Amino acid sequence: MNIIKTLFFLILLPCFSHSQRPFERIKVEKIKSGMKMEQWSGTHEIWGNQFIVVVKAKMPVYRLDLAFAKDSLITTSSFANRLNAVAAINGGFFDMKAGGSVSFLYADGKIIHENKPNVLSPESEMGANAIVIYNNGQSGILPTEGSLRIPNTNNVEDALVTGPLLIQNNQINLLQKRPFNDLKHPRSAVCITKKDIWLIAADGRHKEAVGLSLNELSQFLSTCGCPDAINLDGGGSTTLFLNTKKIKGIVNHPSDNKKFDADGERPVANILYLRPNKK
Numbered sequence: 044m045n046i047i048k049t050l051f052f053l054i055l056l057p058c059f060s061h062s063q064r065p066f067e068r069i070k071v072e073k074i075k076s077g078m079k080m081e082q083w084s085g086t087h088e089i090w091g092n093q094f095i096v097v098v099k100a101k102m103p104v105y106r107l108d109l110a111f112a113k114d115s116l117i118t119t120s121s122f123a124n125r126l127n128a129v130a131a132i133n134g135g136f137f138d139m140k141a142g143g144s145v146s147f148l149y150a151d152g153k154i155i156h157e158n159k160p161n162v163l164s165p166e167s168e169m170g171a172n173a174i175v176i177y178n179n180g181q182s183g184i185l186p187t188e189g190s191l192r193i194p195n196t197n198n199v200e201d202a203l204v205t206g207p208l209l210i211q212n213n214q215i216n217l218l219q220k221r222p223f224n225d226l227k228h229p230r231s232a233v234c235i236t237k238k239d240i241w242l243i244a245a246d247g248r249h250k251e252a253v254g255l256s257l258n259e260l261s262q263f264l265s266t267c268g269c270p271d272a273i274n275l276d277g278g279g280s281t282t283l284f285l286n287t288k289k290i291k292g293i294v295n296h297p298s299d300n301k302k303f304d305a306d307g308e309r310p311v312a313n314i315l316y317l318r319p320n321k322k
Contacts, residue, residue, distance in 0.1 A: 065090055065263065075129065075287045077101035078317075080294065083263075090259055091227070094252040096283050096295045097267070098130050098242045098317075105129065106180040106320040107233075107240050109150055109201040109313065115142040116310035119282040120293060128316035129287060132242040133231055133280040135205040136162065136169070137312030144312050146170055146204040147193045158192045158204060165190065168207035168219060174233055174273055176201040180320055182235050184208065184273050203313065209261040209272040210234075218257055227254035229281035229298050233315060234269040240317065241269065244283035244295040249303045252296065279309045 066085035073079050083095040110122050116137070123131035136145050144156040146163055147170075163170035173194040175185050185194040187204055194202050207224065208216045209232060218224045229247035233240070243264065247254020255263070257274060264272050279299040285291065293305040300307030 065266075066093055066095070072289075074098075074285060074289045077104035078129065078287075080285070080290070090255070091253040092249075092251055093255065094246045094296065095263065096244045098283065098285065098294075099239045100130065100242075100317050101239055103180065103320045105240065105317045107174075107176055107182045108316050108318055109134070109148075109176060109203060110316060111144065111148060111150060111155060111313035113143055113155060116312055118308045118310050119314050120284045120308060122311075122314045123284045123286055123316055126316060126318070127286065128314075128318055129285070130242055131284045131286075131314045131316035132233070132244060133276055133282050133309075133311045134313035134315050135203045136276045142312055144203070147173065147187070147191075147202070148204070148313060149193075149196055149199065149202040151200065152196075163192055163204070165192075169223075170204050170206060172206050172208045172273055173202045173204045174315070175199045175203075182240060184211070184235065184271055203315070205273060205275050207257060207274050209257065209274055210265055210269055211271055213265075213270045215258075215261045215265055224257045227256055227259075228278050229254050230257070230260050230277040231275040231281045231283075232260060232264065232272050233275065234264055234272040236268075236270055241272075242283055242315070242317070243272075244281050245277075246281070246296045246298070246303075247277075248279075248298040248301070249296065251303045275315070276311070279307070280311050282308050282311075 070082040148156040230245040232243040246252035297307040
């Protein structure tokens with residue numbers, strides 16, 4: 044991106060410092076030892092009405108894991124209940140008719156799905172990075188490599204190609220101008236810090252929460268101090284589920300039923316979830 048285009052992009056975006064966040068953190072709740080839930084809400088003249096939930100889990104108390112249905116679709120909450128997951132969020136992009144991932148998915152050292160070339164073209168930002176879970180239980184975000192758009196799987200237990208990349212090394216990634224990036228939708232994302240894993244669900248498609256563009260999501264996470272973040276499948280898939288003694292159930296407002304409640308959950312092909320890190 045040349046300097047003129049970059050400057051134009053930055054001028055168009057509203058800028059917020061840590062003390063000028065666009066929304067209020069209306070609730071912070073400890074839901075389990077080493078885990079808390081934040082709820083953000085408010086109305087902004089540019090961003091509109093928003094409702095965002097962030098679950099933060101301390102490492103190494105908890106670790107990230109991946110679950111998938113190879114050729115079918117299962118709701119995030121059903122996935123989580125089967126696995127006794129502490130928290131779960133919908134994962135990557137999938138075939139809504141046949142089931143299964145449409146991007147590279149690697150689990151327990153085996154390739155489960157390859158990238159579908161008609162979905163992830165060579166220049167697509169959606170397939171340029173993967174969230175990976177290493178054999179030691181740590182998580183990271185890696186760029187994909189070569190024409191097959193797969194990450195380096197050395198010492199990797201699980202990997203899911205997704206995207207676009209939102210933030211890298213505390214710098215917001217400047218995304219291409221396209222409807223997928225620019226329109227307001229429900230959004231799901233993962234942030235990885237030195238000490239925490241964040242699962243983020245931003246509601247949308249409601250008058251109470253209109254949703255975010257990916258640039259707005261990046262800015263919000265940046266003002267919250269997130270150093271590295273990647274986008275997951277969003278839209279009607281966006282679902283964040285908790286399974287603790289204090290809170291059990293969906294904590295955002297999935298949009299498939301067009302109501303601002305917890306009942307509009309969409310079946311998906313894979314999820315990312317948090318579990319205790321057994322040493």
